[in-house]
Amino acid sequence: MLDSVLIANRGEIARRIIRTVRGMGLRAVAVHSEADADLPFVREADDAVLLGPANPAQSYLDIDKVLQAARTTGARAVHPGYGFLAENAAFARAVIDAGLVWIGPDPEAVERMGDKINARNLMEAAGVPVAAGTREPVSDLAQAERAAKEIGYPVMVKASGGGGGIGMGVARDDDSLAKAFEQACRAAARFGGEPAILLERYVERARHVEVQILGLADGTVVALGERDCSVQRRHQKVVEESPSPGVTPELRERMLAAAVRAGEAVAYRGAGTVECLVDADAQDFVFLEMNTRLQVEHPVTELVTGLDLVEHQIRIAAGEVYSVEPRSSGHAIEFRVYAEDPRRFLPGPGKIGVWEEPEGEGVRVDSGYTAGNTVTPFYDPLMAKLCVAGATREEALERGRAAVAAFRVEGPKHNLPFCAELLDHPEFVSGDYDTGLVSRMRKS
C-alpha cells in the first residue's frame, strides 16, 4: 500500500511534490541538508529527516542516507524530483531493492537514455531523426578533430553522461574544438562520469522544443504536447512556453509521434521528456536527448492540459491502470526566477529580506524560498518558477508582465528585471526567436 512518499530533493521541486502528495492524502517525508533546515519544504512535509552537511555529496547525493531516512520514517515510495539522484539508475535500483516503490521509469530506461551516445543510436534505430554526430564515444582530441571534419563545423561538444547544459560548448574550428573538448572532459570527470565525449552537428538559429510524454501502466505512451525552451543562457533554460510559437500543427504532429516512438523504444513508464532541436525555417527537427524524470518546466504543460503530472507519476508507479486522453487549451509561460544578476547572469546568493509573490487569475508560483531564508551557494540558483496562463499567447504575455512587476524580491541578486526586459523584447513578443536570443540581447 502506497501511503507515504519520501521526496529525495530540495527547494521548489520538493515543495511542489509535497503539495501533490499531501493533496492525495499521502504522507510526505522530506529529507534535507543542514543548509536547508529553514526552507519551506522542510516545514511543509509531514516528516523531515536531516541527511547531513550542505555539500550534496554528503546529503542529497548520499544514497545510503536517503534510504536510511526512508527506513526510519517508514516511507513506502521515493520521488527523486529532478537533478541530484533523479537520473541515477543505481539509486533507482537501490530503492527497488529496498522494497520501496520507485516513482520513475525502470532503471534500465534511465541507464539507456542517460548515456547520450547510446540514446542517440537507440533513437536512430527507432526511426526518430537525429543530427549528424558521433556514434561511438570520443576519447581524445585527435579523434574529436577527425569527427568534427566528418560532421562539419560548427559542432556541439558534450559529455555523454552530462546534463543541464554543464560542460557543453560550440566549436567553430579546430582551435575552439580543443577548448570545448577540454571543457567537456573536465565536466565529465567532475560529475563522476566516463570521459566519453559526443560531437554533434550544431544547428544555428534553432529552437529547443521538447515533448512531454507519459508512459502508462498498461504500456501505452501518450504525448502531452510540447514546450518551447529556446530562451537560454549558457545552454540553460530561463523561460519556457507551451505551445511553441515556432511549431506548425503539421510539425507538432510529427514531433509528438516521434516522442511516442522514443518512449516505446525503452518501454517508458511515468513522466519523461524528449528534447529536440527545431529548425523553424525548414520546419524540421532532430532528437537531442531524453530526460527520464520530471522536468523543471513541467508546470507549463500542467497549465495547458489541466493535468497534475506528479499525481500521474505516483499513480503509474503504484501500478494503477487507466488511460489518459491528451487535451490542451490556451497558452502558458514559465519564468525561472534565478538568484543571479540580470546582466551577466552570475550567481548572487544572499539572505532574502523581502519576498512577495504575485497573485491573480492565471498566475502560479512554485517557490522554494520565503522571506528570512538564505539562498546559499551550494545548490542551483533557482528560487522560484513564475508561471502564467491565458486563453491566448497575448493574454499570457500580458499577465506575465503584470506578475513580473508585482513579484518583489530583495536580498539576493535576481533576474526578474531580465524577465521584464524579455517580455518587452520584439523578438520574444513576436514569438519568432531561437536559442541565440539571450546572447543577442546582451551583445549591445
Next chain:
Amino acid sequence: MAEVHAEMVANVWKIVVSEGDVVDEGDTLVILESMKMEIPVLTEDAGTVTKLQVKEGDVVQEGDLIAVID
C-alpha cells in the same frame, strides 16, 4: 599594485596560479564555484602575483580579497 576581490559568495574550486607567477591581463587566477557554476576570477592587470589569499576548498564572501598583483 592591484587587488582582486571575490564578486560573490562562493567556494574556491581551483587555484590556477601560485605566488610569484607572472600573469598577463585577462589571465585566470582561481576558479570559484557558486550555484553549480564555475566562475573564473581574472586579473585586469599584468604583473606578478605577490599574494594569494585563498586555497582550494575555502569559502569566500562577496568582497573578500583573493590575490594581489604587483
